[in-house]
Amino acid sequence: MSEFLVRAVAEGEQRACLDVLAESLHGKPATDEVWAKMAPSWTAAGKFAAFDEHGAPVGIASSFDVELTVPGGQKLVTAAVDGVGVRADWTRRGILTTMMAVQLEDFAARGVPLAALHASEAVIYGRFGYGAATFGKGVSIERPRARLRDGVGRTGEVRFITPDEAVERVPALYHRFEGARPGFVSRPPAWWPGFFERVVKGDGGYRVAVHSGPDGDDGFVVYQTIDARDRQAPERGAILDIRELHAATPQAWAGLWRFLLSVDLVSEVSGRGRPLDEPIAELLTDPRAVNTTEIIDDLWLRLVDVLAALRARSYGTAEPVVLEVHDKQLPDNNGRYAVGPDGVERTSAEADLRLDVATLSSLYLGHGLFSDLALSGRVEALDEAAVARADVLFHTARSPWCGTFF
């Protein structure tokens, strides 16, 4: 069997690695024009690749650092893992497994307490300690039925901005929302050019609208309209599909929804990956105008430093529990942790609950219940009473939500 070597990507090797990634995702090699646009942000930093015996890349795993808000509001440095792919003629030989191991060791050595990713398939990353930690819902709103309750969203103004104005204003505006929910991530400067090129300035016809309240700009929406008109069904108008909707205040949030639901010749307003608890139906006189079309896993989280991560978040009011954590890839995390509202310590006390690091990672931001995972066997309850306590300790008022694709 052919050998491979996993190592850090050196300066000058990025383009060949990008082509491997594109191939794995059924894309095309970058043209000179595309590469010229990508090169400034597709640096060698944070990239590991597998090379064949001739030195050609056959697999790639990339990451960049962001800050992720954890329950209680602290922001933790998090390795945002993206750009993972193995050339189709090299799969199932352990390349991803080796790249994940090297990457995790790098995160641990750099003192990065969390790693996160969006998974192409739900079966891949659990074995490396990642668990689905935030979810998003798809919504479809029947616009003809969607009348707003009296007074909803009337306190501010919404205006379009041009793509160039969006480049100028939206990153700073987004910065205002960071920390609004557990799971939210910062968008470093290198994240934005791809978004502006592919979405805002791309050929999808996206519009950017900004909401202004008493303190100035406080929300924005990015959407496109898809013409679905049909002569046989004259009541059918366009579909207005939301790509992003972020608001700093409840008034801005309601104002943006008012605007979206007021656009003429639209029969449906849709969006994917919205927060599970976004109360759109509560804005309307007919809540049944809002349909949930799907619920999908969003951010997969990996506690790299279990003690640091557990210490960084806040907890609900309940007696402490002792968690026994198993971590195959990073054995320094193995052990017991006493977790309570007054703090988190390593302990030699008897364990109440036993779970692997992927399961703990999926519960960490507040989505899901220990009791559900105890039912399914993913949490082993050595003390039954501790399950309900853990539910209270880890619960968060707002659903965790990431809202950023990388």
Ligand SMILES: CC(=O)SCCNC(=O)CCNC(=O)[C@H](O)C(C)(C)COP(=O)(O)OP(=O)(O)OC[C@H]1O[C@@H](n2cnc3c(N)ncnc32)[C@H](O)[C@@H]1OP(=O)(O)O
């Ligand atoms: C964060 C992101 O970027 S998500 C994007 C991920 N990339 C893609 O989906 C692109 C297309 N797919 C690929 O490039 C590759 O198939 C990868 C990266 C998913 C997997 O790479 P491989 O080198 O084949 O993985 P590797 O050989 O290390 O497999 C490890 C284990 O995962 C399993 N596995 C890997 N990929 C899959 C999959 N897609 N479906 C089911 N099982 C899988 C393997 O069977 C193996 O199981 P085992 O340990 O029980 O033997």
